[in-house]
Amino acid sequence: MNGAAIVWFRNDLRLHDNVTLTEAIRKSERVYPVYCFDPRHFAETELELPKTGSYRAQFLLESLQDLRNNLRSIGSDLIIRQGVPESVIPQLAKEVGASGVFASKEVTFEEISVEKQIEDKLSPVGIELELIWQSTLLHVDDIPWPINNVPDIFSQYRREAEKITKVRDTVPTPQSLNSIDPTEPNDIPSLEQLGLSYVEIDERAVLPFRGGETAGLARLHDYFWEKDCLKSYKETRNGMLGADYSSKFSAWLANGSLSPRTIYEEVKRYERERVKNKSTYWMVFELLWRDYFRFITKKYGNRIFQFGGIQEASPDLRDDIALFHKWKNGETGVPFIDANMREINATGFMSNRGRQNVASFLTKDLKVNWTWGASYFETMLIDYDVCSNWCNWNYVAGVGNDPRANRYFNIMSQAQRYDAQGAYVRHWIPELSDVPGKKVHYPTEIPQMELANMGVRLGEDYPEPLVAFSKWLY
Incomplete structure (x- = not known):
């Protein structure tokens, strides 16, 4: 050519x-x-x-x-x-x-x-x-299976892929481009021209996300080298508040402003120059998960978007629009869920821990159509990645790549584990901080009867959020 x-x-x-x-x-x-x-x-x-x-x-x-x-x-x-x-x-x-x-x-x-x-x-x-x-860390031609034989269990995939597959080297950044101006380049459209309105990101956001490879490479340098966060990534990655509990690389990875192989090479340099430990491995582990969902999407195609998922199952879920709106607006009356939904609505971002919990709550407690949740994330998330988003929702809804049948996130124990002092909930639900002398209280056991009836109550005459929150205070 x-x-x-x-x-x-x-x-x-x-x-x-x-x-x-x-x-x-x-x-x-x-x-x-x-x-x-x-x-x-x-x-x-x-x-x-x-x-x-x-x-x-x-x-x-x-x-x-x-x-x-x-x-x-x-x-x-x-x-x-x-x-x-x-x-x-x-x-x-x-x-x-x-x-x-x-x-x-x-x-x-x-x-x-x-x-x-x-x-x-x-x-x-x-x-x-x-x-x-x-688009991936490992090239599709290098993994040890044809796509149709990629294992349906991630741990099997990871063990073989790590053992056999070598990450290809990055290619250099071009220093000049043999290009002339043949046609009008045109302006980049505004949000309004795309039919959208500008939304100010809440100042409580974990990070002031800025698009582009310049910002992505700067975040990589800052997280690894300036703040030295990589050495403790595995211990902090399930956090929910602040800029540095996790890398936040997902936003730049999603539209390709940041290369996964560039991240990998920086991890290897960090291991040579600073420390090699479980956290440096875990950063690569997360990139392998991202790869895996892309390969699974290539294997199963349109099934990841369908109600039955890649398992072609028949989940016991319903199209309850009233319940769905309670969930998406952060008005269920369950603080841990509502705080996460208010975060995504105000910032376009939510922690991985939060995503798992709100997805489980929508599908396992409220019994609402999981594809609605996945579609809502597609609209809202700054770091939306089609393969990771839809495959993760398949996973949580019980129609995807999960070796454990009927996986369920106990919202109360999750809240107790990841927000024991209620700091995250108070951060996003200021109404709770405004009640004098009260602190957020998470029961140590799930109120099974309440959750069993919640779908019915939410769809009927459910109390205003602050009234519902009051039972979480002491």
């Missing part, structure tokens, strides 16, 4: 360790980077919410501005287009006289469908579409 090439940026919004961009530069004389705003990503879901909400969209816009700035620093620019990629990309390829289009390979149905339609339009006119795998 020679002449001009398009690099279609998707969930790989970076210059560092970008194999797609590297290959385009190596094989082409001129490279035209482009990002396409697909209107389907901002359409309403069945819950009458935008598929991409304001928090994630703002993070995306910041990431694209940073990508544009970085491309300009090496003599290029980012072409912005709006419309369905299967129309926009072939048209742009003709405009610039491209002989090839390079893009990262995705694994979910909608994205694969777009890839196929683009290829069908490019191939007859002699333009090649080259799709490159670069």
Whole structure:
């Protein structure tokens, strides 16, 4: 391949360790980077919410501005287009006289469908579409199974993958880009132009998330080297308050502003220069979980989005919209659940511990359709990753990759374990702090009768939240 090439940026919004961009530069004389705003990503879901909400969209816009700035620093620019990629990309390829289009390979149905339609339009006119795998720590071609044989239990996958598979080296960041300006690059749209409203992130948020690889690399450096948090990551990762109980890399990983292999190489450098312990291993362990859900999505395809999940089960759940709204608004009367839901609503983020608990509560206690919860997270989360989100919800709902049948999170014991002093609950439910002389009290045992009846009571004449919270005070 020679002449001009398009690099279609998707969930790989970076210059560092970008194999797609590297290959385009190596094989082409001129490279035209482009990002396409697909209107389907901002359409309403069945819950009458935008598929991409304001928090994630703002993070995306910041990431694209940073990508544009970085491309300009090496003599290029980012072409912005709006419309369905299967129309926009072939048209742009003709405009610039491209002989090839390079893009990262995705694994979910909608994205694969777009890839196929683009290829069908490019191939007859002699333009090649080259799709490159670069979304995971371990390359799909290096794991010791064909995709259809990837184990359905993570521990089995991890043991074999760790033993056999080597992480490929990162590729260098390009220092210049052989690109000219063939067409109007266009401005990056505003939230309003995408049909969204700006939402101010609550000052109580764990971190002032800023999109883009510059911010992502800065967070990596700060967390590992400046604050030296990696050495205790395993002990603190289940925290719920503050910037540094966990890495928060997920936001930058989700849209590809940060490469998982770059994180891995920094872990290895940290182990050489500072300490190698369970925490440094656990950081890599979490990246392997992320990989696993992507491989499972590739294996099972659309089943991860369906009510029966990858098990094709028949969960005993119902479409109770009133209960769902109580849950999503943080108005169930159960402080530990409500505090977590208020956090995601106010910031676009929630801890991993919180996500597991609110998902379990929706599906196991309220018995509400799990796909609604997954869809709500898709709208709200800054760090939404399609594979991790939907596979995790499969897992908690009991229709996914869980070796333990009927997994259940005891909300009371979880609250006692992870928020024993009630600091997290008071942080997000100030009403509890406003009651003089009272402290949050978590029973040591679950009030089984209350939880058994909660779905019925919440759907009927349930008391106002503060009244319901009063039984948690002493």
